[in-house]
Amino acid sequence: MTDIVVPETTKADWTSDQEPRWCPGCGDYSILTALQMMMPDLGLRREDTVFISGIGCAARFPYYMNTYGIHSIHGRSPAIATGLAMARPDLNIFVIGGDGDMLSIGGNHLIHSLRRNVNLTILLFNNQIYGLTKGQYSPTSEIGKITKSTPIGSLDEPFNPVSVALGAEASFVARTHDMDRAHMQEMMRRAFEHQGSSLVEVFQNCNVFNDGAFAAITKKANRDEMLIPLRQGEQIRFGADNEHGVVFGADGRATVVDVADVDESQILVHDESRRDASLAFALSRLSSGPYEPTPVGIFRAVDRPEYAAEASKQLAFAQEQSGPADLRALLHSHQTWEV
Amino acid sequence: MADTAAVPEVRQLDSIIVRFAGDSGDGMQLTGDRFTNASAVFGNDLSTLPEFPAEIRAPQGTLAGVSAFQVQVSDHDITTPGDAPNVLIAMNPAALKKELHRLEPGGTIIVNEDAFEDRNLAKAGYDETPLEDGSLDAYTMFKVPMTSLTKEVCKDIGVKPRDAERSKNFFALGLVSWLYTRPVEPTLDWIKAKFGRQELVAAANTAAFNAGHAFGETAEYFDVTYEVRPAKLQPGVYTNINGNTALSWGLIAAGQLAKLPIFLGSYPITPASDILHELSKHKNFGVRTLQAEDEIAAVGSALGAAYGGHLGITATSGPGIALKGETIGLAVSLELPLIVIDIQRGGPSTGLPTKTEASDLLMAMYGRHGESPIPIVAAYTASQCFHAAIEAARIALKYRTPVMLLSDGYLANGTEPWRLPDVESLDEIDVQFATATNAVDAEGNAVFHPYVRDPETLARPWAIPGTPELMHRIGGIEKEDGTGNISYDPENHQRMTDLRAAKIAGIANDIPPTMMAGDVDDADLLVLGWGSTWGSITSGMKRARAEGNKVAHAHLTHINPFPADLGDVLARYPRVIVPEMNMGQLSKLVRAEFLVDATAVTKVKGQPFTAAEIHEAILENIDD
Numbered sequence: 001m002t003d004i005v006v007p008e009t010t011k012a013d014w015t016s017d018q019e020p021r022w023c024p025g026c027g028d029y030s031i032l033t034a035l036q037m038m039m040p041d042l043g044l045r046r047e048d049t050v051f052i053s054g055i056g057c058a059a060r061f062p063y064y065m066n067t068y069g070i071h072s073i074h075g076r077s078p079a080i081a082t083g084l085a086m087a088r089p090d091l092n093i094f095v096i097g098g099d100g101d102m103l104s105i106g107g108n109h110l111i112h113s114l115r116r117n118v119n120l121t122i123l124l125f126n127n128q129i130y131g132l133t134k135g136q137y138s139p140t141s142e143i144g145k146i147t148k149s150t151p152i153g154s155l156d157e158p159f160n161p162v163s164v165a166l167g168a169e170a171s172f173v174a175r176t177h178d179m180d181r182a183h184m185q186e187m188m189r190r191a192f193e194h195q196g197s198s199l200v201e202v203f204q205n206c207n208v209f210n211d212g213a214f215a216a217i218t219k220k221a222n223r224d225e226m227l228i229p230l231r232q233g234e235q236i237r238f239g240a241d242n243e244h245g246v247v248f249g250a251d252g253r254a255t256v257v258d259v260a261d262v263d264e265s266q267i268l269v270h271d272e273s274r275r276d277a278s279l280a281f282a283l284s285r286l287s288s289g290p291y292e293p294t295p296v297g298i299f300r301a302v303d304r305p306e307y308a309a310e311a312s313k314q315l316a317f318a319q320e321q322s323g324p325a326d327l328r329a330l331l332h333s334h335q336t337w338e339v
Numbered sequence: 340m341a342d343t344a345a346v347p348e349v350r351q352l353d354s355i356i357v358r359f360a361g362d363s364g365d366g367m368q369l370t371g372d373r374f375t376n377a378s379a380v381f382g383n384d385l386s387t388l389p390e391f392p393a394e395i396r397a398p399q400g401t402l403a404g405v406s407a408f409q410v411q412v413s414d415h416d417i418t419t420p421g422d423a424p425n426v427l428i429a430m431n432p433a434a435l436k437k438e439l440h441r442l443e444p445g446g447t448i449i450v451n452e453d454a455f456e457d458r459n460l461a462k463a464g465y466d467e468t469p470l471e472d473g474s475l476d477a478y479t480m481f482k483v484p485m486t487s488l489t490k491e492v493c494k495d496i497g498v499k500p501r502d503a504e505r506s507k508n509f510f511a512l513g514l515v516s517w518l519y520t521r522p523v524e525p526t527l528d529w530i531k532a533k534f535g536r537q538e539l540v541a542a543a544n545t546a547a548f549n550a551g552h553a554f555g556e557t558a559e560y561f562d563v564t565y566e567v568r569p570a571k572l573q574p575g576v577y578t579n580i581n582g583n584t585a586l587s588w589g590l591i592a593a594g595q596l597a598k599l600p601i602f603l604g605s606y607p608i609t610p611a612s613d614i615l616h617e618l619s620k621h622k623n624f625g626v627r628t629l630q631a632e633d634e635i636a637a638v639g640s641a642l643g644a645a646y647g648g649h650l651g652i653t654a655t656s657g658p659g660i661a662l663k664g665e666t667i668g669l670a671v672s673l674e675l676p677l678i679v680i681d682i683q684r685g686g687p688s689t690g691l692p693t694k695t696e697a698s699d700l701l702m703a704m705y706g707r708h709g710e711s712p713i714p715i716v717a718a719y720t721a722s723q724c725f726h727a728a729i730e731a732a733r734i735a736l737k738y739r740t741p742v743m744l745l746s747d748g749y750l751a752n753g754t755e756p757w758r759l760p761d762v763e764s765l766d767e768i769d770v771q772f773a774t775a776t777n778a779v780d781a782e783g784n785a786v787f788h789p790y791v792r793d794p795e796t797l798a799r800p801w802a803i804p805g806t807p808e809l810m811h812r813i814g815g816i817e818k819e820d821g822t823g824n825i826s827y828d829p830e831n832h833q834r835m836t837d838l839r840a841a842k843i844a845g846i847a848n849d850i851p852p853t854m855m856a857g858d859v860d861d862a863d864l865l866v867l868g869w870g871s872t873w874g875s876i877t878s879g880m881k882r883a884r885a886e887g888n889k890v891a892h893a894h895l896t897h898i899n900p901f902p903a904d905l906g907d908v909l910a911r912y913p914r915v916i917v918p919e920m921n922m923g924q925l926s927k928l929v930r931a932e933f934l935v936d937a938t939a940v941t942k943v944k945g946q947p948f949t950a951a952e953i954h955e956a957i958l959e960n961i962d963d
Contacts, residue, residue, distance in 0.1 A: 016812065018824065047807045052643070055815075062812050063825065068804040070646060071814025073669050076639045079631065083640030084804075086627050087602050088647040091804050109639070112632035311627060318622035325624040327595050328762045330588060332576070335525070336759070337380050339572045 006043050013046060014039040016066040022057060027178035027204035031125060032064055038185040042092075042192060049092045052081045054106055056098040057132050058125040058204070075106025078113040078122065082307075085118045089308040092192070095122040098204075099140040100130050103159050107139075110199075111168035116307040117196035123188065124161055124201050128290075129210035142289050161201045162284040162299055166277045171304040172198035173280070175296045177227075178205060179218045183296065190298060196306045203290065214290045228256075228286065230297030235267040236283075238293065246286065246295075254282040256293055272301040348563045354413035355519060355567055356421035359511070360438040361430030361451075363396055363406045366508040371408025372754075373512055373529060377521040378412045379579040379756050382569025385412050386874065387754045388420035388947070393609070393692045400462040405437045412519070414568040418720075418874035420753065422949040426518075428511055430454060430485070432463035447479045449514065451507065453486035481560060485510045485551070492550040498543045506540075506547035513551025520566045523552060575758040582721040582750035583610070583682065585757065587617035589728025590678070591624050594650050596729065597736055597768035600625040602644030603652045604637040606659060609692040610748040611682040614654040634662035638679065642666060645675045648772060648803035650732060654680040657699045658689070664707045667741050669815050671711040671839065674790075674799045676735035676742075678728075679713075683747040685945050694945025695748035697870050698921035703743040704899055704928065710836050712843040714738070715898040717745040719873035722757035724750060727896065733768050737849075738842060739798040745898075747920070749947045750871045773800035776808055778821070787811055789823040797842035847900040853908050854894045857884060862891035864961045865912035867937065869895040869925050872918050872948055879953025888961055898925070901932065909935045916940050916960045918948055 014036045022028045039049075049067040053059035055074035062069030072080050081095045095113075102110045102124050113120060129147070130136040136149040140161065144153040165173045172194040176187040184202065191198035203214040217226035224240045236246040237259065245259045245267035259267060274280065280300040287294035357374065361367045368389055375387050388409040397404030411421035423443040429435035431454040442448065455468050469475055470482055489510045493503030509530075516523060526548060534541035555561055594601040603626065605615040619628045627644070631637035638653040645651030653663065660681050670677045683699045685691025699706075703715050714734050718727035724746055731744040776785040777800065787809040790799050802809040811823060819826035820834050857866075857880055868876045873894050880890050893908050895901070909915055909929060915937040917926040923939030930937055940956040942948055 018812075045807075046810055048805055050804050051812075062814070065812075067810050069812040069814075070643075070673070071812065071816065072639075073665055073815055076635060076666060079636035079639030080643035080646075082631075082636070083602060083604055083629065083643030083645075083651070084647045085643075086629060086640070087600070087644035087649040088804065091647070108632055109636050112636065311629075315622045315625065315627065322621075322623040325595060327592055330591065330621065330624075331759045331762065332578070334578045334580070334584075335376060335380065336576050336578045337382065338576050339382060339569075339574050339758075 006045055009040045009046065011036045011040065014066055016064050018063045020064050021060065023208050025207040026057070027127065027206070028058060028061070028125065030178045030181065031123075031184065031202055031204060032061065034181045034184040035188060036065070038188055041189065044092050048090065049094070050084065051094045051096060052077045052084070053096040054101040055132070056101045057206075058096055058098040059101060061096040075101055075104070076109060077101070078106060078109040078120065081120050082113050082116070082118045085120060086308045086311055089119065089312060093120050095120050097124060098131070099124065099126045099128060099138045099161070103139045103161060103164065111164070114165055114168040114170040114197045114199060117171050117304050118307040119195060119309075120197050121188070121192045122197060122199045124199060125204040126161055126201050127204045127206040127210055128213050129206050131206045131209050135209035158289070160284055160288070161199075163281060165199045166281045166284060166300060170199050170300065171196045171302050172298070173300045174199070174298045175201045175203070177203035177214060177218045177296065179220070187298070190301070194301060196304055217290045217294050226293050228293050228295040230270045230272070230283070230295050230299065232270060232272050232298070234270060236270050236295075237267060244293070246283070248279065248282065252278070252282065254279070254286050256286065272298045274300070275302055347561055349520065350563050350565050352565050352567050353415060354411060354417065354421070355426070355565060356409065356411045356424045357426050357428070357515065357519070358407055358409040358424035358438060358441065359428045360405055360407040360434035361508070362399055362433065363392060363394070363404045364399060365406070365430045366505075367406045367408050367430070370508045370512045371410055373526050374515060374521065375410050375754060376529070376579060377516065377523075377525045378410070379577070380525045381522055382572070383412045383567055384415065384417050384570035384572060384756060385410055385579075385754075386417055386420045388749065389752045390946070391693055400431055400433055400459045402433045402437050402463060405434050407434070407438055412567050414570050416570065416572070418877040419947070419950055422951045428515060430508070430511065432459045432465055432469070435469065436463045436465065442478065445477060445479070447481070448475060449481045449483060449511070451485040451511070452482040453484045483514065483554065488550055488554065489547045492546045493543045496539070496542050496546060498539055502539070503543055506543040509544045509547040510551035510554075513548040514555050517552045517555035518561060518564055520564055523548070572756065573758055577756045577758055579754050580722050580757045581752055581754045582718065582724040582746055583613040583752070584617055585722050586680070586718065586724035586728045586746060587614050589725035590618065590652060590732070591621055591626065592725070592765060593729045593732030593768065594624065594626070596765055597650060597732065597770050599648070599650045599770060600627065601652065602641055602649040603628045603654065604631050604640035604644070605629070605654045606631050606634045606637045608656045608659050610684055610751045611654045611656050611659070611680065613751070614680065614682070634659040635666060638663040638666040642670050642673070642675060642677055645677050646673070646803070648801070650678070650736070651676065652678040652680065654682070656682050656684050657686050657702070660699060660702055660706065667713065668707040668709060668711045670741040671707070671713060672815050672818075673813050674739045675801070676739055678731050678735055678742055678744055680744045680746070682751045683745060685943065691945045693748065695871070695947060696920050696943055696945065697745070697747050697872075698924065698943065699745065700869075700898065700921065700924040701927070703745060710840065712840055712899065713741050713743055714843055714846055714900070715743045715745060717870045717896060717898055718750055719870055719894060719896060721750050721753050721755050725757075725760075729765065730896070734846060736768055736770050737798065738796055738846060739801060740843065745870060747871050770801075772806065773802035773809055774806060788821050789813055790818055791821050792838070797838060797845060844900050847903045850897045850902055852904045853902045854896060855891060855908070856880075856894070857891040858889040859891050862889045862912055864888070864890050864914045864916065864957060865909070866890060866892045866953070866957065867895070867909070867915055867917045867925070867929065868892065869898060869919070872920065875948035875950055875953050876918060878950035879948070879957060882950065882954045883957040883961075888957065890957055890961070895925070898928070905929075906933045909933050909937070913962055914938070914960055916956055918942075918953055918956060920947065
């Protein structure tokens, strides 16, 4: 993007002098480490990089990055980041938040930043619980969740964050989990490189209030059978011997089958660049929770005009049409008369 | 034809108050606006008051659908759109019914006679036509079949009757223009420019306007016309301007003066949307606008842009301020410049969206959680909104703080002639971004501490992303004095709270003294005002003083902090009254701050004070 050589950096350069204050064993540590280790590979200047968060455990993230950053208020980080991205298209902006921050109090800002396609890399740490307020159910908690605020069980149908993002016209949507550093880094890198809003859902374990929520699918022993890797241009297959696959049914639903039971050519070949989001959406519906085989990887990555760039073009267009700023001419632009 | 008509007498008046009223779809705002413009170009001083319903198209012909526009045109300096109109133009029965009570005793009524048919009369609640039952005998009434005359004149140029009917407001405008000897060229030129591409519409409006003018001249109906000579205004170039446009231009000027790009995040809301519209038109000034998904995103995006080094602005009305409160609090904590504009309207809740009120003062002052003081600047005339916007920007940028800029529906939509300032005379706003480290850490390394303050202003450095070596993290959690690191230390929180308060209080030394008028040295009564009541207070006080009363007027352009001399000013006079378009909010503030026995004079009727109401309040309260 620029001819000027960016000095090489190391993980230490991206690490601030503040001690992380998450509970010991929190999944946030592995996400932070994965990101700090990956940052040098992106070839960025620290001073051109900004982390913006809302409120929640995940939202402490900016304090630990040696970049610019704002730890803002609950739910509003996509809105604040949108203003910054429009004002400063030269910056690399990351938005960090949890499921309560991004999908409950800030749900409106999340969907609108996704549809606008502002150049933001949004990392949504989903632990299916409110941690900082000590354990209430969240908008991604399963129905029937017993918490302090729902002693007889929660009644709310949970959001599927990938489905929400696809429904909000997101141009890049991916999913990963906190037990696989390499996969997290690949998803974050691809999300960053994407021009426009990119959303990465990260399954994150809250070992205090919702321990093991994702264990059924992310534990090493379970991954082969329970995680469905989405790989560009490859058939969607999983299992120790790739014996399972995903087919697209006549009813518009994606379904898991045993490859032996179908004609192999029926197995879906993954294409993240499909303009139409229907198939990506169908894939997001394969699993309704972390207890059945769940796709991870990039669901959708399509090119769409980036918002801040388009807004800048309008400024250039206006200057072409109306000429450069002339305050005197503006004040005299309505009918005037002389006394 | 004209040569056969008797030449009516021309009577000189020093001012006239005209009120146009009709159905929302009758184009009354446009008609009033054109009459105003012709008068402005003629050289009169003027002041306008548009009043329209919140509904875009209320049921036709009903009282709810009446839209009105009042203008005072004068040969001398005036400050209000006038109390009681001298003439009422009523385009239908509903307009007559709703507006008649405002007319001065014995005033003139001009009605569109065609509209007074059974259906319209019933919709307005008349059992029989008031044009014939003698109920209007106390007034001078002219019945003019405007609709049929307009249709008639449009027939010749090939306009369908139904389309022609839409031009009847131009017939009314032509007639009133003749009656008050207004120049016709500005209106005819405007029609040409506005409707040039739609030839038939332009032709119909022109024909209707000319027909109205000719009707006055030839109908031998009016035996007198009136003339209001040009006002002796200060020499200069003038334009007619409303508050929202002046405010928008002031924001653009502030960006130029500070050499900063502008970012406006806004969500559509009456009566503030025109600021979003106006700024969106001027992207060639480096103005970025975002129509956000909600009020919270609007202020959030403006704050994000401010972090990036832009002049961040959000504009809304009361309901929007309520939603923005948490983010304004964040801006207080982040200590970033931000302009928050509240074009006040009637409340609570949706209240009276299109009517004026000034009842958000205490919300502006205290409407956030925690100790979160912010400066408040209040505009006081339509054109002065330009300077108020620049002043809000100056304070925000210099002190790195959100500033509340208060205007209201009356200022927003009302117009007045504005002597255009010399652009060169506007003071530049000096803004310096931080470029270097400002502290040394325990190991002796040069570091940047985001909350090290300027000893004079107590403002913190504005270090924008992209600046090497100054990477820092800020947030809403309490910060350690200096380093800006998270701190829960009790002593530190007290210190930071004190510092934030002292920073805002210190602005009192950087603003003009209280604006004073009238019998400053020996008044028996002080009228303390703020915001758009300036015009009514000025006119009302003039009447009281003309009767020999000793009255002074203090008007606040800055409400937080108050001007440094305000306490002395209030102590100087035996009586203080505070007229406000709320239930007494400024009076509460000055009573609490200065222990002064200030009497609130309140009004919440969706309309500005009349000069008569202020005059009366002065007489009631002055110590004889």
